[in-house]
Amino acid sequence: MADSDAYANLVLPPLLRRRGISGRDAAFATELAYGTLRLRGRYDAVLALATERPVTSIDAPLLDVLRLGVHQVLGMRVPPHAAVSETVALARSTVGAGPAQMVNAVLRRVATDPLDTWLARIQEAAGADTIEQLAVRESHPAWVVRALRQALVADGRPVDDVAALLAADNAAPAVTLVARPGLVSQDALLDDSPGARAGRWTPTAVVVQGGDPGALPAVRDARAGVQDEGSQLVALALLAAPVDGPDARWLDLAAGPGGKAALLGAAAAQRGAHLVATELQPHRARLVERSVAALPEGVVEVRCADGRDVGRAEPGAYDRVLLDAPCTGLGALRRRPEARWRRSPADLPTLTRLQAELLSSALDAVRPGGVVAYVTCSPHVAETRTVVADVLRRRTDVTQLDAREVVRSVAGDAIDLGEGLAAQLWPHVHGTDAMHLALLRRT
Numbered sequence: 117m118a119d120s121d122a123y124a125n126l127v128l129p130p131l132l133r134r135r136g137i138s139g140r141d142a143a144f145a146t147e148l149a150y151g152t153l154r155l156r157g158r159y160d161a162v163l164a165l166a167t168e169r170p171v172t173s174i175d176a177p178l179l180d181v182l183r184l185g186v187h188q189v190l191g192m193r194v195p196p197h198a199a200v201s202e203t204v205a206l207a208r209s210t211v212g213a214g215p216a217q218m219v220n221a222v223l224r225r226v227a228t229d230p231l232d233t234w235l236a237r238i239q240e241a242a243g244a245d246t247i248e249q250l251a252v253r254e255s256h257p258a259w260v261v262r263a264l265r266q267a268l269v270a271d272g273r274p275v276d277d278v279a280a281l282l283a284a285d286n287a288a289p290a291v292t293l294v295a296r297p298g299l300v301s302q303d304a305l306l307d308d309s310p311g312a313r314a315g316r317w318t319p320t321a322v323v324v325q326g327g328d329p330g331a332l333p334a335v336r337d338a339r340a341g342v343q344d345e346g347s348q349l350v351a352l353a354l355l356a357a358p359v360d361g362p363d364a365r366w367l368d369l370a371a372g373p374g375g376k377a378a379l380l381g382a383a384a385a386q387r388g389a390h391l392v393a394t395e396l397q398p399h400r401a402r403l404v405e406r407s408v409a410a411l412p413e414g415v416v417e418v419r420c421a422d423g424r425d426v427g428r429a430e431p432g433a434y435d436r437v438l439l440d441a442p443c444t445g446l447g448a449l450r451r452r453p454e455a456r457w458r459r460s461p462a463d464l465p466t467l468t469r470l471q472a473e474l475l476s477s478a479l480d481a482v483r484p485g486g487v488v489a490y491v492t493c494s495p496h497v498a499e500t501r502t503v504v505a506d507v508l509r510r511r512t513d514v515t516q517l518d519a520r521e522v523v524r525s526v527a528g529d530a531i532d533l534g535e536g537l538a539a540q541l542w543p544h545v546h547g548t549d550a551m552h553l554a555l556l557r558r559t
């Protein structure tokens with residue numbers, strides 16, 4: 117999984133199901149796989165010290181086995197002798213008897229000292245640069261640490277918050293459900309999920325304890341869905357933003373797989389509005405269809421189309437527009453264990469160009485007095501504040517609203533938001549993905 121192009125959260129659950137692995141065994145296998153992927157950077161630094169050679173010189177399959185072993189020894193509560201013997205057996209069956217001996221020696225060495233001792237050692241080996249130290253300790257690429265630190269500062273938060281943010285990225289998030297308004301109530305979802313609690317910020321979120329949310333009837337028939345509470349909050353904020361004049365034609369410009377479209381669609385059904393959801397990728401457009409399946413016929417129209425063309429094709433046609441733009445996803449690293457190792461700064465120019473083009477189209481598609489929500493599940497300044505500032509500089513027909521005020525009107529005044537007109541959520545502050553929201557009104 118570390119080397120293939122598959123996403124762990126898509127590959128692992130069906131794999132476990134096919135092998136008949138469930139309950140505690142499935143939970144163990146999931147923690148082993150996700151934890152190893154997440155903490156790969158930390159464990160590679162440990163392995164470089166324990167093997168006294170660079171990990172790049174270790175064959176990929178053997179390195180994966182070693183990482184799995186180190187995670188059991190340092191990251192899970194597996195007794196060291198069991199972790200070592202299981203991993204050696206795995207090495208013997210996958211990479212051969214010779215490498216298995218090496219695995220045995222290396223893991224015994226790793227098991228000699230506790231995690232804190234290894235963390236101190238790898239930090240020291242990283243040199244004097246505090247970013248590099250944080251990068252190995254909290255297992256993030258250094259460029260991601262730099263970008264997150266810059267985003268925290270841009271939000272007016274203490275630079276030292278970055279350590280807590282990186283640690284929050286390394287903790288598996290609780291599964292959060294959305295009760296789609298008018299289809300199922302938050303109370304009904306709470307009643308159906310033993311041990312669940314209501315979300316902190318929205319009247320739609322329910323945080324569940326383990327189990328398979330897909331087994332809940334409300335999730336199976338799309339009255340509810342799995343959705344981070346930050347995603348729910350930004351969609352509800354678009355719905356709470358004041359528009360002047362009519363309020364019946366809504367657009368979701370980049371809708372796949374459809375979590376926010378389903379929430380907006382449910383609200384549209386209640387308010388007598390109509391939602392057009394465009395998505396470029398046909399298979400993701402089909403996922404949008406599925407996510408809105410429980411809504412009354414005709415409320416949501418899914419179109420497989422390029423969102424960049426909508427502003428030109430339908431100028432001023434909409435009252436509310438959501439642009440949840442394709443982005444690096446650096447705000448959702450907790451939920452995508454391997455994502456941090458896949459992205460590179462080289463992805464940014466293509467993404468930010470696309471984000472700017474989509475935002476221009478969204479602003480053309482909204483009528484004067486209407487509102488566009490520009491949303492990313494990344495706090496990266498280049499994808500958020502810079503994209504919005506560039507568009508505002510080029511146009512004279514757009515003003516930025518105070519998104520924090522609107523978010524407070526949904527989440528309550530106690531929510532701790534940073535500086536500036538945008539609302540930036542953070543895993544370590546809000547317990548959500550690091551969603552960014554800017555609200556723009558056509559004048």
Ligand SMILES: C[S@@+](CC[C@H](N)C(=O)[O-])C[C@H]1O[C@@H](n2cnc3c(N)ncnc32)[C@H](O)[C@@H]1O
Nearest residue numbers: 370371372373374375376395396422423440442
């Ligand atoms: C961040 S995701 C949207 C997530 C969605 N709002 C949700 O809550 O489920 C961005 C989506 O934009 C789509 N996309 C990328 N380029 C696009 C374009 N030019 N026009 C429309 N959709 C596009 C991607 O395929 C992806 O599904």
